[in-house]
Amino acid sequence: MDRKQCCVKLSVQPSRGLMDEKFIVLVQNALPGSQLTIRALHQCEDGHSWEAFGHYTADTTGTINEDPSIHGTYSGVEQMGLLWSLRPIPGSKPGLRMRKKNIQTPMEVTVSVYQGHQTEGFADLVPLSGVVVERWYMAPGVRRIPVTEGGLTATLFLPSGPGPFPGLLDLWGGGGQLVEYRAALLASHGFASMAIDYLTSKFTMKTGKMVDNQYFETAYRVLQQHPQVCGSKIAMIGLSFGTSMTLKMAIYSEVIKLSAAVCISGSHVQPVEGSVEEIMGFFQKNAGKTRFNEKNEVIWRDLLLPISTDPSLKADVGRLQCPLLLVVGEDDQNWPAQESALDIKEMMARAGNSHLLTVLSYPNAGHLIEPPYTPHARSSTFKTVEIQEKVMCLWGGQTVEHFRAQEDAWKKILVFLRENLYGGRKPTSFSHL
């Protein structure tokens, strides 16, 4: 049927949600059996446009609800497909990655429904209906507090309420910068979370020197001494290079006493006596093992392979005294997370502390295992603090499996943190995620 339909009703519930909350997209009042396209459009902070779409057929009541997408940027029954399958619109520059810098405003997504099964040229089509959806990293009442005490470049996010709250130190990887979104989201789930810039801090930018290990201990102290933080319940979460620092602090620091550690897409291979600078230097030494795929994308996973047998080159996980959750993407092309996880498992089995270890390993997931419902980047332009030029870095992962890994891992990370920081009762309030 080609006749234009009027009064098709589209709703997305909730219209304002947290970034990790699910929504329900409902189309009503369409012509029964009509072909429709549901599309999401988002313009990110860098000005690039991202889109996702699914092709549907309205049922006999003219409704689309929990139905399969036949074709599009996602297919099958995918409640959140309009978000996780977002990709840059045709003609965009290559190597884009979506990351929100300003987490005090929501990500705005326009969701529209179009007549027919459309695949391109959406800008020239008039939709039948459209709504705007807001996705927030910060729940109402979460407070954002820049931290400069003790020379730190960090941001503390406090949950709403009197507290005290368990604390969390949040570390990202080799790209540096102060990345706030995960900490903001964790605060929205009740953890006083401090995102730390440890590679491009004001100190480093001013002096040209990397921070020393005391920098992390300072962060821990500042968090521990905060009147609204439960000082005996502090955990650390690190991704990529952040894993290296998390393990170092968890095992070797005299000051930092963690209740739990989460290590995503990282490795325990590092010179154990080393500072940030020395660890980076160690990786640089192995730069010769860099590989390139057929698209000339950079593969760095071999730099730490084979996993060393030299104990001075591996964080001694046998000495860990707190629960450790390892999250691994089996298609990680940037770090040898899977091989490292296997070695960690063996080391802990030998030392007798494997009861502390949980490994989540995901086939076909890549390196960037982030909170769910944002697009997957199999590769993107990347600049580490060591090599000052931009390269096209291969992260790995296949979109669908990577999304499922993010969704599953995030839920499990929240449960792990809840159990270890809040006490062992089984949580029920994550069921909407």
Place this chain on the structure above:
Amino acid sequence: MTQVVPPILSVTPSRALVDEKFKVLVENLPPGCPVTVRSLHHSEDKDDWEAYGHYVSDHSGVVSVSEDLSYGGTYTGKEPMGLLWSMRPVPGSRPGLRLRKMNVCTPMLVTVSVHSGHEGFRDQAPLASVLTERWYMAPGIRRININEQGVQGTLFIPPGPGPFPGLLDMWGGGGGLLESRAALLASHGYVSLALDYLGFDQESENLEFKYFETAFNIIKDHPQVMPDRVGIFGLSLGSLVAVTLAAYSTIVKPCCIVCISCNHYYPARGSTVTSKFEGVTRQLSKARVNEDNQVIWKDVALEFITDPSNIAEVGRINCPTLLVNGCDDQNWPTVETAEDVARLMREAGKEHLLSRLAYPDTGHLIEPPFSPHFRATTFVMRSSKEKVILLWGGQTKPHSDAQEDSWRKILSFLQFHLYCSPNLKAKI
């Protein structure tokens, strides 16, 4: 450095429209622990409103407001939304308060907290609290000030290409411009004009409807509105405008009308609604005052409407009409009015156009769901500027149930008449 592990409180969703439900959950309590869950709102008028329920955690240390019974407080029983609809001014507040959000561009902020114990729960600091946002405007709604052709109001346009059905939205004799319902209706897909009319419709006698017809046409002529799908939504005095426009106007033809706490008192054709209202309120100075010094207009008003020459000829209405009223309305004889409207429409062969919802123990101010019930509030008399306390009526729980039930049915009525395609309509 504190050692105690606090309970975990969550409100889901943390940001919602005012007519959406939420789930309030407390976890990580000791088992069998008595707690009080409380809501607190600091209004635009700087008053504090609160509600609270007394609960006991289960064996896993959980209190679920959606599932568990409240043993006491401002509401009892299984009431998922009791923390909102049972709100009332905190002890020590000024009397006769009414809660109205004037700025709909910002959300209503409610702090939900959990406290130890039942009696005396206020004596200690809360164990946990979270902030939740309640919005009148969905994301993407555009709010436009209207000041054209003499008409004053605010237009709300849903996001998307349209075209949309339209609604002319009017409140009652309290005056001022209340945007909340129009914003909410826009969030449900209707281009809605909240109309400021008291004092504005000063037209000459033979143009009594001109102000409202002009307003209606502003909606109808809007490029994003379907011209044959514009309805009228009125409460109290606003419903008088709705029925008289539907019955008498030769200029506008509403697609359907919704009348809450309907008023069909029409003593003098030709004079403006404002002057009619001022006349009525002068006559109402004879109204009874009860032992709490609250003014009851209903009985005096009942005398006005017994004279058939003072009644709008509602038999002339030619569009679907929904009447919603409370059976404990102390402000206007809406029960008798609804009966009378039904009789007149039946006699005119228009019965098939009429639907009625009448709610027991419900008062005059039937508003969108989860807003607090006001049995009596301060009212400034328009002509004399005298402040009185008007009795609206209703008991909180049944009134709140009526608000929730009627809103759902009103939306369904509007969807059917303004959104349904002609194909579907023909089948039913």
